[in-house]
Amino acid sequence: xxxxxxxxISKTVAVxxxxxxxxxxxxxxxxxxxxxxPAKAIxxxxxxxxxxxxxxxxxxxxxxxxxPLMLSFGGRGFDVLFATNSMFFVLALAFLxxxxxxxMTSFVSGESLTPLAAxxxxxxxxxxxxxxxxxxxxxxxxxxxxxxxxxxYWLVTASTIGAVIVLLLNVVNAVMAVFxxxxxARGFHTRILSMGGSKAKSxxxxxxxxxxxxxxxxxxxxxxxxxxxxxxxxxFFTAFxxxxxxxxxxxxxxxxxxxxxxxxxxxxxxxxxxxxxxxGSIMVILASMVYIIIGxxxxxxxxxxxxxxALGEIEMAPKMTPPSGEIxxxxxxxxxxxxxxxxxxxxxxxxxxxxxxxxxxGVVMFTFMTSTYGVIRVTGVLAAALYSSFFMVFFxxxxxxxxxxxxxxxxxxxxxxxxxxQAKSLVPAAFSLTMPAALIVLSFFRPLTTFYSIVxxxxxxxxxxxxxxxxxxLTCTAVGEGRLPxxxxxxxxxxxxxxxxxxxxxxFVPIVVYGLTYLFLVQDHLVCVAxxxxxxxxxxxxxxxxxxxxxxx
Amino acid sequence: MSSKKAAKIKETVMGGAVIEVKNLVxxxxxxxxxxxxxxxxxxxxxxxxxxxxxxxKTTTLKIVTGLLDPTEGDVSVFxxxxxxxxxxxxxxxxxxxxxVQLYDSLSIREFLQFVASIRRMxxxxxxxxxxxxxxxxxxxxxxxxxxMALSAGTKQKVAVIAALMHNPSLLILDEPMxxxxxxxxxxxxxxxxFHIQRGGAILFSTHIMEVAEHICTRVGIIxxxxxxxxxxxxxxxxLIHGAGASLEEIFLKVTExxxxxxxxxRMLEEAFKEK
Numbered sequence: 033x034x035x036x037x038x039x040x041i042s043k044t045v046a047v048x049x050x051x052x053x054x055x056x057x058x059x060x061x062x063x064x065x066x067x068x069x070p071a072k073a074i075x076x077x078x079x080x081x082x083x084x085x086x087x088x089x090x091x092x093x094x095x096x097x098x099x100p101l102m103l104s105f106g107g108r109g110f111d112v113l114f115a116t117n118s119m120f121f122v123l124a125l126a127f128l129x130x131x132x133x134x135x136m137t138s139f140v141s142g143e144s145l146t147p148l149a150a151x152x153x154x155x156x157x158x159x160x161x162x163x164x165x166x167x168x169x170x171x172x173x174x175x176x177x178x179x180x181x182x183x184x185y186w187l188v189t190a191s192t193i194g195a196v197i198v199l200l201l202n203v204v205n206a207v208m209a210v211f212x213x214x215x216x217a218r219g220f221h222t223r224i225l226s227m228g229g230s231k232a233k234s235x236x237x238x239x240x241x242x243x244x245x246x247x248x249x250x251x252x253x254x255x256x257x258x259x260x261x262x263x264x265x266x267x268f269f270t271a272f273x274x275x276x277x278x279x280x281x282x283x284x285x286x287x288x289x290x291x292x293x294x295x296x297x298x299x300x301x302x303x304x305x306x307x308x309x310x311x312g313s314i315m316v317i318l319a320s321m322v323y324i325i326i327g328x329x330x331x332x333x334x335x336x337x338x339x340x341x342a343l344g345e346i347e348m349a350p351k352m353t354p355p356s357g358e359i360x361x362x363x364x365x366x367x368x369x370x371x372x373x374x375x376x377x378x379x380x381x382x383x384x385x386x387x388x389x390x391x392x393x394g395v396v397m398f399t400f401m402t403s404t405y406g407v408i409r410v411t412g413v414l415a416a417a418l419y420s421s422f423f424m425v426f427f428x429x430x431x432x433x434x435x436x437x438x439x440x441x442x443x444x445x446x447x448x449x450x451x452x453x454q455a456k457s458l459v460p461a462a463f464s465l466t467m468p469a470a471l472i473v474l475s476f477f478r479p480l481t482t483f484y485s486i487v488x489x490x491x492x493x494x495x496x497x498x499x500x501x502x503x504x505x506l507t508c509t510a511v512g513e514g515r516l517p518x519x520x521x522x523x524x525x526x527x528x529x530x531x532x533x534x535x536x537x538x539x540f541v542p543i544v545v546y547g548l549t550y551l552f553l554v555q556d557h558l559v560c561v562a563x564x565x566x567x568x569x570x571x572x573x574x575x576x577x578x579x580x581x582x583x584x585x
Numbered sequence: 586m587s588s589k590k591a592a593k594i595k596e597t598v599m600g601g602a603v604i605e606v607k608n609l610v611x612x613x614x615x616x617x618x619x620x621x622x623x624x625x626x627x628x629x630x631x632x633x634x635x636x637x638x639x640x641x642k643t644t645t646l647k648i649v650t651g652l653l654d655p656t657e658g659d660v661s662v663f664x665x666x667x668x669x670x671x672x673x674x675x676x677x678x679x680x681x682x683x684x685v686q687l688y689d690s691l692s693i694r695e696f697l698q699f700v701a702s703i704r705r706m707x708x709x710x711x712x713x714x715x716x717x718x719x720x721x722x723x724x725x726x727x728x729x730x731x732x733m734a735l736s737a738g739t740k741q742k743v744a745v746i747a748a749l750m751h752n753p754s755l756l757i758l759d760e761p762m763x764x765x766x767x768x769x770x771x772x773x774x775x776x777x778x779f780h781i782q783r784g785g786a787i788l789f790s791t792h793i794m795e796v797a798e799h800i801c802t803r804v805g806i807i808x809x810x811x812x813x814x815x816x817x818x819x820x821x822x823x824l825i826h827g828a829g830a831s832l833e834e835i836f837l838k839v840t841e842x843x844x845x846x847x848x849x850x851r852m853l854e855e856a857f858k859e860k
Contacts, residue, residue, distance in 0.1 A: 359716045359725055361698040362708070369702030373688065373695070380690040380731075440686045441747075443652055445703040446676035 033157040042164035045145055049165060050081045080525050088173035095127065096120075096180035110297040111270045113189070117198070118289025120181060121205050125285065128177075128209035129216070145339070155339070162339040166210075178202055194296030201288045201320075204327035211330035214337050217382060278312060287319040366447060370455035371462070374431050378459065381434050387427040388459075391467035394420035395489075399474055408478050410557070413471065413485040414543055417492045420467055421499065421539040424460035428500030429531055431456045432507055432517060439516050449508055449516055450583040457500035464493040484557040488546065491565050495542045498571035503535025505579040514583060538575060542567040602627050603755055603786040604649055609658035611644050611810075618644045620810035621658075626755075631777060631787040633801030635794075635832075637840055641810040642790040643683050646759050649788065650680050662755065676704070679748035683759040683790075685740050689733035693724060693743055696732060700747045711750065718746040721776075722769050738764035745773060756780065756787045762796055774800060794833040804832070806839050814839040 051074060099120045145162055153161070167174060181202060186195035272280045272290075281290045294313055298304035307313055364372065379385045386393075398416035399408045435442060442452060468489040471480070480486070510527030511517035517524075545567040549560045602625035611619040619641040626632040634642050647653040648660055651671030660667055667674040688696055701711040719725050722742040727735055732743065741764040748756065756777070762770050777787060777800065791797050797804055798818055806814040806821075814821055814835070821835045837843040 359694075359719055359728055360712055361694060361701055361715050363698065363706055363711050364702045366703055366705065369699050373691065373699050376695060377688060377690055435688075440652075440682060441688065441700070442703075444650065444675060444680045444682070445700065446672045447703050448672050 033153070033160065035160075038157065038160045038164055041148070042161050042168050045148070045161060045165035046168035047078060047081065050169060051077050076525060083525070085170070085172045088170070089176040092127075092173045092177040093180045096124075096177055097184045099123070099181065110293050111267075113293035113296050114272070114289050115268075116289075117292045118286045121201070121285035121288050124177075124181075124202070124205055125209050125212075128206060129213055132210060132213035159335045159339045163335050174206070178206065189296050191296035194292055197292050197295055201285075201292070201324075204324055205285060205288070207327050207331045207334065211334045214334065281312070281316050282319040284319075284323050287316045287323065290316045291320050366451065367455045367458065370447075370452060371458055374456055374459045377434050378427065378431060384427065384430050384434055387423050387430065388463050389466075390423035390427075391416075391420040391464050392470045394423070395467055395470040395474065399471075399478065406478065408471065408474060408480045408485060410481060410485055410488065413488055414547065417467065417489055418540060418543055420464065421492060421496050421543075422536060424464055424496045425499040425503050425535040425539050426532065427463075428457055428460045429503050429507055429528070429535065431459060432504060435516070443516055448584060449512075449514065450579060452516060453501065453504045453508060453579060453583060456504050457497050460500050461493050461497035464496045465490075467492065482557050484561050487561050488564065491542060491561065491568050492539075494568040495539050495571050498568070498575040499535040499537075499539030501572075501579055502538045502575040503531045505575070505582050506531040506534055509582045538571050541571055601625065603663060604632075604788055605659070605661045606645070606649065607659040609645065609648065609660060610656045611641070611648060611653065612656045618810055619648075619655075622807060622810060622812055624805045624812055624815065626786050626788050628784050628786050629781050630802040631781055631789055631800055633797040633804040634788065634790045634807060635792075635797055635804055635836060636807040637842070638792075640807045642807060643759055644810075645807070646680075646757055646788065646790055650678060650757055651675055677753060678755040678757055679751065679753040680757045681741075681744050681748045681759060681761045683763075685737075685744040687732045687740055687743060690731055692729045692731055693719075693735075694728050696743065697747065697750065701750060704751045706751055714750050714752065715746070718749060721772050722746060736764075738766060738769075741765055742769055745769075749776070754785050756785065756789075758787060759790045760792065761789070762791070762793065794831065794836060798832040806836060808840045 182195045182199040185198050271277045294307055378388055394416040398412045468486045471486050471489055511524040542564045546560045546564040549563045604626040607623050609619050609622040636642050648655050651667035651674045654668055662674045665673050697715050724742050803817050805812050
């Protein structure tokens with residue numbers, strides 16, 4: 033098959049993967065037929081795919097350009113170049129991993145290559161189409177990502193050979209990221225996502241999910257701060273030149289950073305040759321070559337794995353679990369049943385499980401950030417609450433999305449949409465209680481400036497409930513016309529964005545009230561906490577009133 | 586069946602029908618799906634809704650269960666409107682949809698626990714019924730396995746168990762035999778017979794004429810969203826083709842597809858003559 037033909041076919045497969053994946057994640061394949069105009073819904077989803085690509089391309093571009101631009105703060109010596117390149121490769125790997133994990137679901141659940149499997153295509157043709165379809169899902173962001181860093185690096189260092197090597201190693205890094213994504217995704221489904229078993233096994237599953245949350249989201253937080261820390265990190269990297277630390281330069285991807293710095297910082301060709309021939313450099317070059325070979329092998333193996341994934345040959349599902357004990361079901365109350373179900377669906381979804389742990393991740397990250405003061409300050413707690421709240425209300429909205437095909441089950445059961453929405457809002461609120469709990473634990477290691485920090489984090493739980501309630505109510509009203517929406521949220525982008533904005537406002541109001549009271553009225557934490565509590569109560573009252581008015585009981 | 590339910594059914598019998606559909610119209614935008622459909626399902630009967638693809642069967646069933654609102658017309662289930670009191674209607678029926686969609690990441694145990702909890706079932710009753718149904722449909726070995734890892738047939742069994750577990754007076758079944766193995770299919774059919782013998786009612790949709798012929802006490806054939814024929818298989822036979830006609834022949838006759846089918850078969854034979 034010619035490349036052009038494979039490229040043409042891959043477009044259909046990529047778009048189909050996204051749309052099918054979105055529909056399956058939402059209401060199932062029959063949901064579009066129940067909509068007013070399925071053609072319009074598909075058009076909106078295609079538009080949503082393109083908007084996603086542009087947003088990610090912008091983020092990748094900004095991120096890739098920021099790191100080399102930081103060179104101007106630290107000079108252009110070998111140490112700075114080593115630090116900058118190494119940090120870029122570390123963070124690029126982590127960044128790509130995080131986003132790939134979030135979007136892997138579309139490609140996996142689509143199984144869009146399956147119709148082609150019945151046609152007379154060879155395995156090689158299908159492999160080529162699958163890799164091109166996967167690339168197409170990220171085409172614009174990927175091109176921007178691969179080109180921006182080498183380009184800005186070349187502009188800043190004027191080292192053409194350095195920029196070319198950066199480009200080559202950037203490709204290797206991206207391939208490694210895709211390959212690792214695939215294995216992590218499989219690991220999540222086959223190892224972390226386990227059913228039944230003992231309480232100890234369930235607890236271990238919870239710990240693994242917390243690690244997953246730190247891995248996928250913590251790195252996004254960290255990357256933002258590490259970029260600004262590059263100048264401070266430079267002295268740390270000079271230690272790697274000392275003989276006792278030199279082995280670190282052989283570790284992936286520090287060897288890439290070392291090699292590029294070596295090539296870019298040499299003043300002349302003879303100086304470059306001299307430095308390349310030193311024993312340390314030869315070791316680094318050999319290590320880099322090994323990583324390039326591993327990258328090539330990952331690419332070769334990755335193509336096959338992608339084809340199998342796209343054809344549904346690789347089961348991204350948990351293994352069969354033998355029944356644990358007798359056939360027995362435990363009947364709960366209605367709210368408890370929805371709460372438990374949402375908790376299970378959320379924590380077993382590769383893309384969303386991290387959201388549940390955002391209060392802990394947020395608190396740890398923000399208190400870690402303010403560690404220079406040696407105490408946990410109220411500003412850090414407010415910032416942590418703000419960030420965590422956004423993720424929690426987003427989780428509430430996503431809890432409608434990850435109902436998946438099961439939304440039709442819920443619609444068949446004798447329960448009103450209003451009750452479902454209320455129960456759904458309790459999940460992020462309950463998980464937000466980990467925010468004050470994490471603060472209490474951290475206060476044993478680092479003192480709080482005031483006890484009110486814990487009160488602030490506790491009051492914010494109410495605001496998260498109000499934000500979640502208003503967000504899910506708006507989604508059901510605008511997308512589902514008063515019912516649980518069976519249409520994918522991507523097909524109603526406007527309503528979805530509105531729900532995110534309104535729910536964020538409801539969640540942020542108490543924090544803003546606290547801040548304004550402290551800044552403009554009285555610098556007394558007790559008064560500020562009291563105004564925050566009043567704002568939260570109003571928040572909960574208004575959101576409950578709106579929910580009651582908008583949805584039938 | 587509880588005395589409360591029996592009283593409700595008795596009340597319905599006196600009032601006439603379990604399901605009453607009058608002049609039902611449903612449009613998707615400009616596209617009509619159901620155009621003036623009327624029928625009734627009485628206690629103790631299995632009413633089979635037959636029709637070609639896109640005739641409006643699934644849409645009709647979804648409206649009756651309260652999953653969709655009609656554009657026009659009246660629908661009542663046990664005298665209750667699914668439009669005004671959808672939750673009440675849903676509590677009285679069990680529904681197996683055409684495309685079974687369950688919570689993929691829950692295990693069968695977790696799924697049945699969820700359904701029983703939402704239906705506010707008595708824990709002891711829920712456990713007894715769940716145990717028996719799981720044994721009957723032979724899904725015990727998958728009890729703690731995630732639904733996403735199950736075969737289509739096993740998922741169908743889980744959906745059937747979830748619909749039967751609360752012992753509803755009315756069952757609404759959209760192509761319920763899809764994917765069921767011979768054993769489960771037989772057990773399910775026998776259970777349906779037992780259900781109507783106790784005064785329950787079933788609204789049933791299928792493409793498989795043999796199933797309809799053997800199970801349904803009365804059938805309604807719909808085409809282009811309208812009822813084109815209704816009665817017992819015997820009545821339709823007498824009306825249209827005479828003795829000996831199968832339901833398939835009756836179906837093709839009333840949907841005016843008999844001649845079309847013959848022409849299409851001839852054309853296909855012509856097209857595939859060359860080896």
